[in-house]
Amino acid sequence: MQIQVRLFATYREIVGEGQLAWTLRDGTTVRQLLEAVLAEYPRLLGHEKSMLLAVNHEVVRPDVVLREGDEVALLPPVSGGRR
Template identity: 50%
Template sequence: MQIQVRLFATLRQLAGWSQQTIEVPDGATLEQALAIIDERFPALAIGSRTFYAAVNQEYAKGDQVLRPGDEVAIFPPVSGGAMQTHR
């Protein structure tokens, strides 16, 4: 089955693309899909970095089963800026 994969921030820069259609086995979990992405795009080093994943715009865990056409978004943690103090 096909899923849409979207990358954000530094992951997009490392891969050189922001969105791709990826083929995964029917009934694949998010974790399995991430392993396929890691294998196909080793520059991303998904298996050795901290990241967040969402399926259809909702945070997801690795055991979530994917369906045809699902959108998987992968993005690194975002750190905030300096606190602003008002006087």
């Protein structure tokens, strides 16, 4: 199945692209996708501990099973704002 991986902020800078096309087997989880991305882009290693994972604009747990056409976003931690 085909999915899109979107990268933001620091992750985009590390990888050098904001979007990646990824081919996966049916039944692949978000965790398995993340492991594949980390293997392909080892400079991301260490960031996964604070990374937010979203599928189709909804933050999800790593055990969610992906489906054909899903968009997975790897989001850095967000901080700041008004006090």
